[in-house]
Amino acid sequence: MIYQTIKQLLIWERVKTFKKRRSKNMNSKIKKALCVAVAGASLVGALSGCSNSKEVSNVVTYWAGIPMGDGSSDAESIPFVQYLHEATGIDVDFTIASSDGGQRTEQFNILIASNEYPDIMESNWAGFKGGAQGAIDQKVIVPLNQYMDEGKLPNFVKYLEEHPEIDKLLKTDSGEYYTIPFIREDDKSRMFNGPILRKDWLDELGLEVPETIDEWENVLAQFKEKKGATAPLTILSNFWDVGAFMGAYGVKNGFILDDSGKVVYGPMQDGYKEFLIKMNDWYKKGLLDNGFAQIDGNMLNSQMTSGKSGAAVFSAGGGMGKWLGAMSDDPTYDLVGAKFPVLNKGDRPRFGTKASAFDGSGASITTSCPEERIDSALKLLDYAYSDEGRNLFNFGKEGVDYTMVDGKPTYTDYVTNNPDGKTMSEMLALETRATGGPFAQSVRYTEQFLGLPQQSAAVDNWRDTDDEKYSLPAVMALTQEESDEYTRIMTNANTLKGEKFVKYIQGTESIDTWDSYIDELKNMGIERAIEIEQAAYERFLSR
Structure with a gap:
């Protein structure tokens, strides 16, 4: 099967998909990209499955870059996915990123290099080269301002109006909103x-x-x-x-x-x-x-x-x-x-x-999302910022995973003392997205998890x-030009810092060499790196 071959080719050992819907769920562009990858691996025979159909599926494709589930099950077996479908009526084909950070980064990089993306991608866009603005300029994701103005993200817009201190964190330096974010509202959750x-x-x-x-x-x-x-x-x-x-x-x-x-x-x-x-x-x-x-x-x-x-x-x-x-x-x-x-x-x-209340992580609409699915993708993301969606993402399904006790969502024994022996962490990963996703995390989750x-x-x-x-804001962004220069400087500076850190503490190098260490940092360009950080900080303050 083509998809299984691609999974092996890309070392996506833990990526899980809706197998019985996969042929319907890939739009023609993604099919072409898979064909190219297979051809590059000399698997030309597989190309017969790639047609240039004009039919556009109504199934929203979604790369869950913020891990969910138990790391071994496919998306269909995750109760939260089923609950989300029941609540929104939207068919979604989830591809779940690896829970291993290194593999997840590799998966993301392969997706970006393909220039063909799922309709929705989760990522920490602050870590993208050039930040979120870089992802927009490279035509990976699209700004959300137009859709917000058109009333297609009403719950999200309402949330920002009620939380102006968070609004500033969610924009690029040029004022473009780019993601439906993961927000940690309360200090206790941070x-x-x-x-x-x-x-x-x-x-x-x-x-x-x-x-x-x-x-x-x-x-x-x-x-x-x-x-x-x-x-x-x-x-x-x-x-x-x-x-x-x-x-x-x-x-x-x-x-x-x-x-x-x-x-x-x-x-x-x-x-x-x-x-x-x-x-x-x-x-x-x-x-x-x-x-x-x-x-x-x-x-x-x-x-x-x-x-x-x-x-x-x-x-x-x-x-x-x-x-x-x-x-x-x-x-x-x-x-x-x-x-x-x-x-x-x-x-x-x-x-x-x-x-930070927001560190750059969230779910964004990509440039590969066809017009026919934009409204469904936006509705799906906006749902998480409704009252009902907030409860689903934080607590799961009412009556199964939580009940209201004295007006507060309270996890049931099914989650906290699971009869099958699953830990609370395992249950939350299956029944909710409480630990991370495109929604506002409730302090009630934190209070109960840290019980x-x-x-x-x-x-x-x-x-x-x-x-x-x-501390500097987590979502401060460097320009692409700054990023290249900054990376060159800090790669060397971080290596030197790490070496000196160990040597000074162990005493294998005398602290009397401190001045020469500072000189080395300056010769590597650390003062220029400070200038770059200062410029980024000033741009953030001007948002």
């Missing part, structure tokens, strides 16, 4: 990670939850000396960018805003140097996991449930919730989420992990920062 400690150890040792760097050092030292922790503090190797401890020194591991509102590069600030000196000191004292540059998720889980570590920086769900569950047979095991560290008692943390009191309290502590004041 906090994922932060410092976590063994509360039972703190209680046993008579220690308070640490707030300052000095208090943290004392706690970690006592975890080592009195609890036998061999790696008192463990942080995933790719989680240093979270900035949990460097934030105490007024920096993060990338571009930030200084007190005057100007863009600066965090890893060349004096505060970053001070942070590295402190981490080197902790490393020498045995307070920091000596394998900090190679810690993965499995290692972190083991450290935090075996007594080797007493503190980490990770998530409320996949970290705190997972560890508490794994240690449920130990009645003494307990965790607490600490506020982000500061240098001086009473200071407010400058940086945390608060995500343990330790998780809720942790998120409340983590959100107490000035992150939004000093």
Whole structure:
């Protein structure tokens, strides 16, 4: 079969489609593109299935680039897909992207290179070359302004009128709306990670939850000396960018805003140097996991449930919730989420992990969508911003997945305590799109997903920062020309930064070489990269 051959050719191991409708669901352009791909693989015999039919199917084709389902089932077996069809009456042929980030990127790149797209594509358009404007200019997606003016996205327009603070985030620098977005409305839904400690150890040792760097050092030292922790503090190797401890020194591991509102590069600030000196000191004292540059998720889980570590920086769900569950047979095991560290008692943390309300992710109409299907595609996307659609995307089907309790949507036992043994995360992936998609995420999802009191309290502590004041907007966009130059500079700068980060903390290179490190960054063009970021930020402010 042609489609199966193409799936193998493109290494789409986990892409699932509506098999029994596939011949009807592909418009003639997509069929031609598949024919070309097959021919390129010397599979000429398959071309007989590609006709140049003038008939246009009424089935909307949709690439779900924000993962959904359980990663193994096809779209027809996902209850949410069935519920959406029942609610809208629109036939949709979903192609589900891989849940693996690398494969998903490869799939997206292949689609873009083909110049033939599904009617609707989900992606984080902020990451596209030239941003969303680049995707429009390259004729991948179409602006939505005209359809909004024509009244074809009434629920979405109403939402923007009610949320003007979000409206600005959803436009390109030239004022074009380009996607039906995934919005995290509430602060609580925008906090994922932060410092976590063994509360039972703190209680046993008579220690308070640490707030300052000095208090943290004392706690970690006592975890080592009195609890036998061999790696008192463990942080995933790719989680240093979270900035949990460097934030105490007024920096993060990338571009930030200084007190005057100007863009600066965090890893060349004096505060970053001070942070590295402190981490080197902790490393020498045995307070920091000596394998900090190679810690993965499995290692972190083991450290935090075996007594080797007493503190980490990770998530409320996949970290705190997972560890508490794994240690449920130990009645003494307990965790607490600490506020982000500061240098001086009473200071407010400058940086945390608060995500933007909108990060560029959403579903967009592509240039391949024929006029005959535009209205159906728009109606489908607009539905998610209706009251009924919002509930479906967040909570699933009423009476099955949720009921109204005291006026609030509340997940049923079918979701939270599934009789077939599926976890709540697995059920949400099948019955809803609560974790991601083109809709506004409800804080009621967050409140119920993070159902343990330790998780809720942790998120409340983590959100107490000035992150939004000093962090650059996630949807700031570079022009295509800027993007090329910026990428050349930052590829080299990031490599240098990463190498120095490890060497300075381990002490294999003296911090006395700091000035030469700064010179290297400047020679690589870091000052030009700062100028590019500053220009993008100013354009954002002018939207």
